[in-house]
Amino acid sequence: MEFLRRLLSRTPAHAPAVTSVSHATRHLRYGQISDVGRVRETNQDACFAFVSCEASRRAAPDFGLFIVADGMGGHEHGEKASGLTARVIADYMADHAFLPMLSRNGHYEVETLAETLNDAIRAANAAVSDRVPNGGTTLTAAAIYGAWAYLTHVGDSRAYLVADAAMAQLTRDHSLVQRLIELKQLTPEQAAEHPHRNVLYRAVGQTDHIELDSSVVHLPPAARLLLCSDGLWSVVPEATITEIVATVSDPQQACVALAQEANAGGGPDNITAVVIHMPG
Amino acid sequence: MAESIDTQKFPGRQSMSGHDGTLKPNTILQKPLPHCRRSGHGGMGSVYQARDLRFPNVTRLVAVKEMLNVSTDPSIRETTLRNFEREANVLASLSHPAVPKIYDYFDVENRVYLVMEFIKGKDLEVIINSTPDFIKVELVHQWAVDLCDVLDYLHRQPFVFRDVKPSNIMIDQHRNVRLIDFGIAKTFQEGQKGTMIGTEGYSPPEQYKGVASPAGDIYALGATLHHILTRRDPRLEPPFSFADRPIRDYNTNVSVEFEVVVMRALAYEPEERYESAAAMKTALEQVRPVFGSSPPPARTAAPAVTSEGIRPATSFFPTSEVVPIWRFRCEDEVTSSPVVANGSVYVGCYDNGLYCLNASDGSFNWRYATDGSVASSPAVDDDVVYFGSADHNLYAVNSRNGRIVWTFPTQGAVYSSPRVALGHVFIGSEDTHLYAIKTANGRQAWRAGATGPVRSTAFVTDERVYFGCESGDFFATDLAGVIKWRFKARRAVTSSPLVHEKVVFFGSLDWHVYAVDAETGWTVWRYRTGKPVVSSPVHDDKNLYIGSADGNMYALDLGTGRDRWRFQTEGQIVGRPALRGTALYFGSTDGHVYSVDTKNGMLRWKFKTDGPVVSSPFLHEGVVYVGSLDNHVYALTA
Known part of the structure; x- marks a missing residue:
């Protein structure tokens, strides 16, 4: 209860972090949160994080897998679809990327991580179509290896890169209003108020063949990555998100602060965020 | 009106359960309306097939559309009803064969009904x-x-x-x-709630x-x-x-x-x-709707069909012929790629010679003879031409007069092309080494051992030297020749790498084009073509251009490796393409030199030689210089 009260209270979201711990770590760090918000009764979002850091003579680069999925469909179909998607992807990536990396002495050249991640998402798409036919989910997944982030994306959850206190959106929403913005038929402000703003044209579990947006991003030292559901980005102004992600030194505290801001803004939807700090 | 309508189910159409207050079969609307069946469902209402009982002696079928006025706010309900009536009145006044006739409309409690022509189909x-x-x-x-x-x-x-x-x-x-x-x-439709999948589409x-x-x-x-x-x-x-x-x-x-x-x-x-x-x-x-059919009879005074914004579908093959500015005949096949410097063209030949030609007219300046074929391309730096020969030697020759400056012997034939950077010549040999040789005196600074013959031309940055070898290994060394990382392709890497923004790009005989992290050798992306990739890449700010033995020239997105377009030739593409502005130039073993537009992969022109073109074109001041296995060196207008 104390946690909830803290979460829902309107205290300054990102008080200066007072800590004696050195942040000059050589490994990537992350925080994650998935909050029901203040209006919905259930949390249809799912969130997954896995990080492997090795310190040895070999000094393999850090590996991380991060997933945000925002499920849709009534009667628990939404949360089933998002949860199943996260688990299937994690399972597939463990088998086809992470374990081979460990056993191949750091060499993993048969497939690229982007290809493996896309295969994992196709497996999740098939699993959702098969087991939760009335549900669907957005999906934003990042596999990180060393300084490279392999991103794959479907729907309107988002990934942002924060570097040098500036934030860049790495994903493009597969939404009707985003298309209308691209065609200059709507301004972003009009889109935010549009009655059809929640209409997606692509999601996991909807069609046999799924079109994926994938990209490879070089992460500069000390860069920060944010994955989040629309319960965060559609409620909290981008400047506030940027400030929190760029300034809060602990990634978990940053996630808590982001969720607080979304709830302070009414918390109309489930709020999910993953914040990843690259070593500086 | 509308007191007597008998409804039936439309055959073959979906029926919904009736728990939401919709009509039951055989309902009599207002006064008598027996045999009422649901026939369809759209938006906030249902469609019924009905029989009009006002004509007892004939079976006149009508469609009855039912709409639920679901709003709980009386003023909204009233507005909704008025809108409906207004539109119904408009509809009732329409008369066109493709518009169903409207017979009547009425409302009962929170439902309104539209009675119209029943269309069978x-x-x-x-x-x-x-x-x-x-x-x-x-x-x-x-x-x-x-x-x-x-x-x-x-x-x-x-x-x-x-x-x-x-x-x-x-x-x-x-x-x-x-x-x-x-x-x-x-x-009658209300706004949607919650995230929806699927758009209206039309x-x-x-x-x-x-x-x-x-x-x-x-x-x-x-x-x-x-x-x-x-x-x-x-x-x-x-x-x-x-x-x-x-x-x-x-x-x-x-x-x-x-x-x-x-x-x-x-x-x-x-x-x-x-x-x-x-x-x-x-x-x-x-228009004639079917492709290849004869056009419809012409009509007079009709506006012509315009094609703005639509790709034309006629042939893109240009009508103008490309005529060479000059061509020069060597003694044997020209696999080497020409280089132009100081007004001269330098090119190697299978006849063991390196030729120096006048770039403007193709006249002969001098030829330097070695004891083996000169298959690789020369490099020119500071009045010196560097080139390798199958006789195992790397030669440094004065670019003006063809006099020898120095030679450096390796232990195997040299098929790799030299790279001059940082005061050194970098060159690979069949003896499985990459050599760094001082340009000043031809002395070896270091050599790096590979796991197979080195035919790939090294790429040198301020920190690293990158090259592939015939075993499939690809190496990054520091400037002292110490190997920093090794990437394993499944087949030989003959292709010469290119580094752009921390990523190394190269092809492999395992059919792939690779993009790997220049720092770690980790794969950023790879793209699979249909055959081995011997060709070397070039890039602009968006794309990587590289050929394949499958006959295609590919334009791949630098960041993701997605193909933006491909251009099919009839032979294999082995050489490195050359780029100028939005024009790309390359040869194919089908005997042609091609120029295509980098924006869309459309052919600009092609020029036929009498032999396969494996040489890489070289661009200089609006002229394309390229060799062919027909023994000629060509100068073509770009």
């Missing part, structure tokens, strides 16, 4: 889904003309249909087009700003025709993406002109579409 959505192949283009064309006719009639009332889509178009038992489900039902962009206009109906008709002709359901595609999916990419039975008409109806901006349904009808009547 199938809607286009059902027809599309039940047809395994493409519907005949002539038939679709006829429907398109008829739909333009009825839309033009409606627009002149004026009345905007607002919801043209396959499920609202019936083909009746006489094979005539009929519009059903006029926009009335829309007044609606124009401006409709989402609340604009309903004749131009919107024209767009939706275009969307409907696109769906029928391509069999691609727009509700499953990104909204408004028709322009990205040209009809003829899916259905080559459709003529170019028919495609042009449909695509113009689908323009994003309403003012770029046909100015009226009548204009679109005229345009349609002028």
